[in-house]
Amino acid sequence: MKVEKFLKLSLIILISLLILGYVIAQGGRGKARIAGVVLDEEGNPIKSAKIVVQYLKNEQIKLEATINKKGEWSILGLGTGMWKVTASAEGYIPTYVDIYVRQLGKNPKITLTLKKTKSSDKAIIQDEPSFNLLEKANQLFTEKQYDDAIALLEQFLEQNPHAYQASLSIGDCYQEKGELDKAIEEYNSVLEQAKIDDLIGKEIAAKALAGIGECYLKKEDLETAQNYFKQSIDSYPENEILAYNVGEIYFSNQKIDEAIHYFELSIQIKSDWGPPYLKLGYAYLNKANYEKAGIYLNKFLEIDPESPEALTAKNVIDYLEKIKN
Structure with missing residues (x-):
């Protein structure tokens, strides 16, 4: 009987993950609205600013907003999930923020402050x-x-040699190609240049360290990978998305206990963000700890009931309840 239940559970999990993949592929569009304001350092509106929002699970999905005389803007039609909001204006340093958009309730107002460029801002x-x-x-x-x-990014760097951040993307390309040593070389070059970048060097360095960690994980050098992931989080401890992404890396490599650690860390940083609860639910399903899986999946539904992944989570919870009886 236990074997039969296990086989049924395995089947429902497989079906659920397939459904999840389909739902994510359809993501990016919805009814959510976000709004905000773009200001200079003195708090004055920048009416010439440009706002672009980009869906992080499919970066080809982009929307632009029109800014009024008060520097205010709004965008309607966003789906649930992570979005990058970028503000730029001539004579100012562009800035961005990653936000989690919900369908239900009001998304918080976004204030983006632009700093004026200086002659030293070559990057x-x-x-x-x-x-x-x-x-x-x-x-x-x-x-x-x-x-x-890679060819286009190298061309870009030839034209903009101070924009070292592009090397991070080159490293990502080499990593996806499986050329891990070349990827690590690119990430290390980013780390060196990030040391003298007071503007965004801290965040860029954290991403480079995580990239190196992922390379060593793919090399099956778990100890070195963990060291780099720890450095990444320690260098940018206030970023819940970074901790979550490290958890995702471990999860995709079937390092479930390590993934759980970083998903829990993401929750410690931002307890009202849904995705790490969902992934903790799936992680505990992998460990056959169905009680904890149900707890985290229910918490995910409590926080984000309108998420595209909510139906899948609910189906898994319902099935777990059935096999308990």
Whole structure:
């Protein structure tokens, strides 16, 4: 009887994950609204600013907002999930924030403050051709055309040698190609240049450290990987998304206990964010700890009942309840 229940549970989990993949693929569109304001350092509105929002699970999904005289903007039609909101304006340093958008309730107002550029801000890219190169490279990466993406990124760096952040993307390309030593070399070059970047160096360095950690995980050098992941989190401890992403890396490599640690860390940083609860539910399903799986999946539904993944989570919970009886 236990064997039969286990087989049934395995089947429902497999079906659920297939459904989840389909739902995610359909994501990005919905009825959610976000709004905010763009200000300068003195608190004055920047009416010439440009707002672009980008869905992080499919970066080809982009929307733009119009800003009024008060620097205010709003966008309607967003799906549940992580979005990047970027503000830019001529004469100012672009800035962005990653936010989690919900369908139910009011999403918090977003205030983006732009700093004026200085002559020393050589790494700030504002010309249209350079942006187009980066956008095309990103599209090629999404399409898994890594060699072509690398070529465009290298062309971009030739034209903008101070924009070292592009090397992070080159490292990502090499990692996806399986050329792990080349990827590590790129990430290390990013780390060196991030040391002298007071603007975004801290965040870029954290991403590079996580990239190196992922390479060593793929090399099956778990101890070295864990060391780099720890450095990544320690260097940017206030970022729940970074901790979550490290958990995702471990989860995709079937390192379930390690994944659980980082998903829990993400919750410690931001307890009202749904995705790590969902992944903890799936992690405990993998460990056959169905009680804890149910607890975390229920918590996920409590926080984000309108998420595209909510139906799948509910189906798993319902099945877990049935096999208990």
